[in-house]
Amino acid sequence: MSGQIDEGLRSELQRQGIWVTSMQDLYNWGRRSSIWPLQFGLACCAIEMIATAASRYDLARFGGEIFRPSPRQADLMIVAGTVTKKMAPQIVRLYNQMPDPKYVISMGACAISGGPFKQGYNVLKGIDRYIPVDVYIPGCPPRPEALLHAFMELQRKIDEQKLTGVGRAEHLNAAQPSEFPVPAFGAHDLEPPANPDVFEPPKIDRT
């Protein structure tokens, strides 16, 4: 474990040409350097996502350029755009079909909270109602730099994940769910309107 190696000793050894590492570091380095996103976009945020993957911003520098058309081959779901209530069950279904370990970036105001359409009759008030989200990016839409930043934040998060012990990564903990119930279409709204295991509405008191 990296925690058991003295950092000073490690850098001293490295200076002498001996490179010491741990399984955890190797494992996380491998995972964070090849995050394959799921290839789908929902609204204008998707255009920024496409720009991020293209040559000018070049997501390939971070190992995320291989957008997969199948959830079975994807590690990362970038929820890029407005999630309508009609689309939400499909998003949850796609998330369930992704193999562990899997991560979610909620991109833009709509995916976070419904954004400007929050009070509309057809827009989900945030994808975090049904699936756990790792990184939120505000913006309408966020610039490609913001998505790159979110990607780097996610890499940092992966780097810090432990393989064993109490705080170990979710996919290594059998007790942690990796699939979440798909909401059903109701008469006016999705049923249930949120998954209470994942989401708790923020409470605020006003007078």
Add this chain to the structure above:
Amino acid sequence: MTVESLEQIKARAEAAVPGSEIDIVHNPGPSRQSSLLIDNEHALAVARFLRIDPGLRLDFCSNVTGVDWLDRTVKKTVKVKKVIDGVEKEVDETQAELFPGYLEAVYHLYSMTHKHGPVIIRMRTADRADGARLPSLTPTWRSAEFQEREIFDLYGIRFDGHPDLRRILMWDEFVDHPMRKDYREPDDYEYEPTPHDDVLERAKQHYTARPQLDGAENIIAQE
């Protein structure tokens, strides 16, 4: 606009389709886009005329939309003669007239052949009931198919003769029609950082009242 005026189009259409009744709905707004109100029974024949008439040839239906008109009462002050204390007098009296509501479908037509348009036609339902019916103009303009489905979905107008009348934006299990003016969405208020207007009113019902602890409630105005 077309070379012909709406009055000329109306006259020629009424001549071409016997029995049809067309009204001109004037638009006093800045666009001045007046439209033709077509009776439902002859709508398909009139639409066919507008499409195939060599002078008009309105072969492109660019837009179909719905309008919801609620019941409205118009109050008028009328002078009425009344006998008061044995003397006949003219008295102002307020009369309220009720106009029942209806749903409307509006079609914007252009001609690719003659490069003119738009000619706007409308149809009105008898009432605002859930099963209000109108004839579908999809047989004349294929591009109306999805847009009539959208009107059916959001306003609840049933189009007779439509090849595939299903909901298009909302899911099939959805009930009610969300673009109707009296639509009330489910009260699923949770949290709004900057509530205002209608949202504020709705949010207030969910606020938990906070006790006044700042002492301001104890201040009494000095005499």
